[in-house]
């Protein structure tokens with residue numbers, strides 16, 4: 001249960017940032033995750049008047065505002081044509097349409113949740129985070145930073161030459177993933193982003209060039225085995241560590257074969 | 263705080279606390295079709311349309327409705343009547359508690375996609391949980407309704 005004393009629609013990022021420096025104030029995303037916790041919030045800071053609810057596409061990049069919803073990601077033609085539907089695929093089992101109309105990109109990326117399908121898919125691409133004070137930094141760097149009181153303004157997906165495939169294992173549709181997996185060939189290099197291990201997603205690059213050249217059954221298996229050996233897993237209510245490691249082997253290989261059109 | 267919104271087509275001016283959720287606000291304004299199920303954004307029982315989009319009123323602050331248009335089942339009876347009989351004919355509901363949320367989301371689905379496949383129906387309604395049925399009756403009812411429109 002949360003209580004809120006005051007609600008403010010910030011009229012500038014500076015105003016939102018100033019308010020957010022007080023530990024008892026909180027930025028509101030879709031509020032879905034926040035509501036599950038217990039907290040007594042002094043001022044809830046809404047970014048809804050700041051025009052951060054759009055996805056802008058240029059020749060070079062997609063610029064995705066913090067208040068864009070997961071449903072916007074799912075239905076955006078440009079983003080899904082660039083990713084061959086991987087972004088829609090990543091979010092489409094997150095609870096339900098009504099939920100995805102509320103949950104924001106800002107809250108999802110800021111939260112750096114272990115189970116996050118959203119973080120997992122964007123880590124597989126050439127993605128950056130724009131922070132109000134921290135500037136533009138790679139998502140991978142942001143993912144490993146400690147939470148502070150900055151504001152996530154938008155994420156930027158550069159249109160690097162990239163093919164990406166997403167898959168997740170769920171015990172049942174709309175539940176949290178047991179394992180989340182996105183594999184891409186980005187600027188000619190294969191990488192796997194593996195989340196819900198259950199720790200937050202990390203990138204595993206094909207540094208030994210196991211999958212160099214065209215994808216085959218053999219090199220897909222070799223890269224999958226490499227990722228499974230290097231990605232730490234743990235057990236929780238959704239699955240054991242051994243099961244997750246097994247899933248990594250299977251899902252990374254499947255993604256590789258799909259990437260290779262096999 | 264003062265908020266101004268349109269509820270089921272009527273302009274409303276009201277005073278709310280910063281942490282009042284839309285669900286409570288709407289029930290206080292006579293919209294008793296809206297049910298609190300899980301209160302953790304999982305079940306879809308509290309579905310309403312905000313600016314035409316289905317959202318969860320249990321997890322939305324009433325102040326966030328300021329300047330927006332909200333529809334509940336009370337305001338969409340005619341649109342619902344088109345298909346609810348087909349669902350009832352299947353005996354799909356048992357306790358019926360999930361029904362208003364289900365109907366609201368079906369309205370949203372049919373506005374967005376007037377001729378969905380079974381898979382599209384299941385995907386769109388996946389966020390509406392029913393503790394009594396196995397969803398088959400609801401699916402058959404919607405399918406029969408869609409078929410009747412084509413006949």
Ligand SMILES: Cc1cc2nc3c(=O)[nH]c(=O)nc-3n(C[C@H](O)[C@H](O)[C@H](O)COP(=O)(O)OP(=O)(O)OC[C@H]3O[C@@H](n4cnc5c(N)ncnc54)[C@H](O)[C@@H]3O)c2cc1C
Nearest residue numbers: 027029030031032033034066104106107108116117152176
């Ligand atoms: C029941 C449930 C099931 C879920 N299942 C899944 C799932 O299967 N897969 C999945 O990927 N995700 C899942 N999620 C997570 C969900 O998709 C969202 O990522 C999550 O709710 C956070 O998004 P939000 O918009 O609700 O953020 P909020 O809850 O509003 O915010 C989360 C945190 O981020 C901060 N914040 C928000 N926006 C900003 C910003 N712009 N700058 C700085 N800080 C900010 C807030 O202050 C807060 O601390 C689930 C969540 C719930 C509640």
Ligand code: FES
Nearest residue numbers: 299300305306320
């Ligand atoms: S009561 Fe809102 S989703 Fe369950």
Ligand code: FES
Nearest residue numbers: 356358392393394
């Ligand atoms: S009929 Fe009882 S919850 Fe659906």
